[in-house]
Amino acid sequence: MATVERWSGLEVRALREASRMSTEEFATRLGVSDRMVSKWEARKDTIRLRQVNQAALDTLLAGSSPDVHERFASLARSLGTVLPAQEAPPPGPRPQQHQVRHPFDGKKMALVEASTFLCGEENRPIWLPSFYIDVFPVTNSDYARFVAATEHQPPQHWPRGKCPESILDHPVVFVTWYDATAYATWAGKELPSSQQWEKSARGVRGETYPWGDSATPAKCNSRESGIGSTTPVSRYHSGVSPYGVYDLCGNTWEWCSTRSEPGRYELKAGAWTSPFPRAIPAVFNDASAEMFDDDTGFRCAASASTIKALLGE
Structure with a gap:
């Protein structure tokens, strides 16, 4: 399963296209404006997203289907992104935190x-x-x-x-x-x-x-x-x-x-x-x-x- 250490406009574009969503649909899923998504993508790897937006992208990626993960990894690498290798989280309930x-x-x-x-x-x-x-x-x-x-x-x-x-x-x-x-x-x-x-x-x-x-x-x-x-x-x-x-x-x-x-x-x-x-x-x-x-x-x-x-x- 693909993961991202730090989201930039490159990874945002890759996930949106892998999810086969329009800018408006993608922005709605993230809870942001479509203008913000367009800005991220235009800035490519020169923009650092806020923590709350990185967390929203992490969650959207984690909840995506295996097909979306595969397309995302391929698109991200074609744009020059290096994705860390990581196993998928185990299915089912995880240990209680505290x-x-x-x-x-x-x-x-x-x-x-x-x-x-x-x-x-x-x-x-x-x-x-x-x-x-x-x-x-x-x-x-x-x-x-x-x-x-x-x-x-x-x-x-x-x-x-x-x-x-x-x-x-x-x-x-x-x-x-x-x-x-x-x-x-x-x-x-x-x-x-x-x-x-x-x-x-x-x-x-x-x-x-x-x-x-x-x-x-x-x-x-x-x-x-x-x-x-x-x-x-x-x-x-x-x-x-x-x-x-x-x-x-x-x-x-x-x-x-x-x-x-x-x-x-x-x-x-x-x-x-x-x-x-x-x-x-x-x-x-x-x-x-x-x-x-x-x-x-x-x-x-x-x-x-x-x-x-x-x-x-």
């Missing part, structure tokens, strides 16, 4: 480092700064501590306001967006944006599922599992994301902080009630902030700077 335990609610959080990633069903390159996200959804046990500390209204499926021991390690459900936000505020966190959530699930290479591109319903709790309820949040070890995050497909829909329209917010993950195709992380879904159901929960996130300050780093 985890910490949040000092307020005690939950493990995974670091998602700053980079461009391929976002949405169109695989648009999007830059996000570093952040941490909960390794597991907020469980009934987690939520019970919040209820005890704040006297917040418990979920309706807890008999007499107390969670049954049999589901303590299941994701909490029957929570509105407001309930989820209240917990996040109490814990010193926030709900993840839909882009943060999606990057945590797909990594930077635009893989379809947390575990790769293979459609494997057995790796998550969707309708096809036949279980008919939520499952413990640590059950699906083979379905973790590149960052070691669980349940980013199936089990419960998860509230995000991203507002889709007034009074409505995005949901991600699919659920035990949903058909497997609805669990694809790039798929859009939203709901009224006041909605609550037996298949809707959440997890929290925090900026890297916030976590470092809390941990005294």
Whole structure:
């Protein structure tokens, strides 16, 4: 697989032509103007691109098909570019980068480092700064501590306001967006944006599922599992994301902080009630902030700077 140590206008032109895109199409994929792409190509090897643009080009190249890689390598060399030899990254989830335990609610959080990633069903390159996200959804046990500390209204499926021991390690459900936000505020966190959530699930290479591109319903709790309820949040070890995050497909829909329209917010993950195709992380879904159901929960996130300050780093 071809890689580039430093992008110049020569490599930009080679990738655009290898991808068989017009200047306008290529610029849209990168999130820049077509005038900027034309400027890069006109300057050839005399221009040094900004880091964010180099990262976007790296991501676009990494997500390209083998045919595009082959054409790119040939075109780049014909223009005088020397490409370093490098093996393709191994398929499937990669090792987790870094985890910490949040000092307020005690939950493990995974670091998602700053980079461009391929976002949405169109695989648009999007830059996000570093952040941490909960390794597991907020469980009934987690939520019970919040209820005890704040006297917040418990979920309706807890008999007499107390969670049954049999589901303590299941994701909490029957929570509105407001309930989820209240917990996040109490814990010193926030709900993840839909882009943060999606990057945590797909990594930077635009893989379809947390575990790769293979459609494997057995790796998550969707309708096809036949279980008919939520499952413990640590059950699906083979379905973790590149960052070691669980349940980013199936089990419960998860509230995000991203507002889709007034009074409505995005949901991600699919659920035990949903058909497997609805669990694809790039798929859009939203709901009224006041909605609550037996298949809707959440997890929290925090900026890297916030976590470092809390941990005294």
